[in-house]
Amino acid sequence: MKLKSLHIRNFRTLEDFKVELQGDFSSISGKNNAGKTTIIKALQQLLKDTTKQGWWGEREGIAYASAKTQWVKDSPPIEIEYSLIFSKLTDPGIYNFVIKIAEIDHDLGDEFVLKVILRHQEKEDLKQDVYLNENQLEKYVAVEIYKRIESSTLAFFHNSAEVGLNGIFSGGAMRLVQELMFSGDERKELEAEQERLKKKVKKLAGKHRAELSGLLGRLEEKYDVELTVFDRYLSGNVPLGINLKDKNLEVPLSEWGTGTQNRTHIMMSILQANKIKNDTSDLNRVSPIILIEEPESFLHPSAQAEFGRVIRSLSRDLGIQIIITTHSPYMLCQEFPESNILLDRKLFRGTPKQTEVVPVESSSWMSPFSQILGLDHESFEPWQKVIGARKDNAILVEGIIDKEYLEHISSLNIPGFSLPEGIEVLPYQGKDSLKNSILLKFVLDKFDKSLVTFDLDAHNELSRIMSNLGLTEGTDYFAVGIDEPGKNCIEGLLPPNVISAVYSKNYSLAMKSSSPNPADRKSAKNELKRLLLEEFKKQHNIGKPELSGFKKLFTAISNKFK
Incomplete structure (x- = not known):
């Protein structure tokens, strides 16, 4: 089962709230009292965790008088609308029950959508409406389907504050x-x-x-x-x-x-959900989703980063929907930022009122991260590819040209000059991006292992920042280039014949690279960098002697990712 969308009206701060969920993993973040726990409580009204009932009793339902949106007049009903996707393969219990009770005489395909609407009114019994693929079902059928859903274990709920x-x-x-x-x-x-x-x-x-x-x-x-x-x-x-x-x-x-207790119980819930999902001998099974409040609780930031990577990858690999609430940037979905849901309260005369979803689209993917870390959006722009990386190990390089050098040399299959498997080479768009130590630490904590590289001409500016973050030169970061005029960058590692070939053919461009005009100087340098790379790629019969300048860099890479 997967939750496709949720529409809530008149429930606490959720006056008229709608959210679409994307992918198997979704995070819900926002400031305190933004409405995160209210959303979880709304989900629990239908999606039960029967494993936590029995000895400990059922969780409380909705008390209308205290749960309604207090500033709304005329006491409209509390209404929660769930859009749920059920699969013939992984949810045969509900799939077959709906076909039978609704007397469906045609093929519904591999999956169908049930929209369940619950209405709580003061001094009235709970009312339910059910729609099958947008077609409303008659009352008797709707009630029976609701009872079946409500009595099933459709969610494993874990509140990290209640660990133990x-x-x-x-x-x-x-x-x-x-x-x-x-x-x-x-x-x-x-x-x-x-x-x-x-x-x-x-x-x-x-x-x-x-x-x-x-x-x-x-x-x-x-x-x-x-x-x-x-x-x-x-x-x-x-x-x-x-x-x-x-x-x-x-x-x-x-x-x-x-923290260890918390992680262990969450992992057990994922294990059980996967066991149910794959238990083909149980024709009554329904694959549950997992709801977790603040999985980062009691964990050190580095452990949060690791655990965030693990539960996101498990959700994708196992095809199990996991929905979390969080205050940690490490728990946000970094691989698919659009699946992060950011909440905020709309102000009315200085007073926070209804909860709203802050749009998180391609142009504003960084909004949840920037709010939690307290940084402006612009700080994140150079790091988009790095934050969206899907591998656990990475070499961070200044720009796309550095990336092309490393990948081209590795493709030559020369012993001692190859990139280890399982890493990504990721550009961060210039040395200035490394000066924001808060953001740099967050980025580095994302990876299991990482090596930061930058041009040698920036060594004096950046070495203290690296040291303050506990990074060791030659092991965690590496300054690329040779300590000679004009060679304190990756181009300084090239064979002399490549450099002479480009500069002899492009004398005017080389002169322009020393222009007093900053724009002309930058443009000429970038053009020369591209020409040097192209000339290097044209070289035939490249061996270890021609790559001697790159030896220390590739040795550092090899040692880091053993």
């Missing part, structure tokens, strides 16, 4: 548990064992039953005692204690840091 609250006492201590859901075939095996276990429990409980009856017999009111096995703990959902090992030492999850 679910547990059982074992050995005198509270142990964190995780519900483990089994596949259809696994449940059949369990059922056979359950029957054997129930008989054993019943036999052993006989003595305890008699003893408890004797004690209760002392009371004036007489009772019959019957001991039963809780079906909850003998069904398809089984609570398991979790231990983690570190350096061969096994430690209960409850004794690890809260």
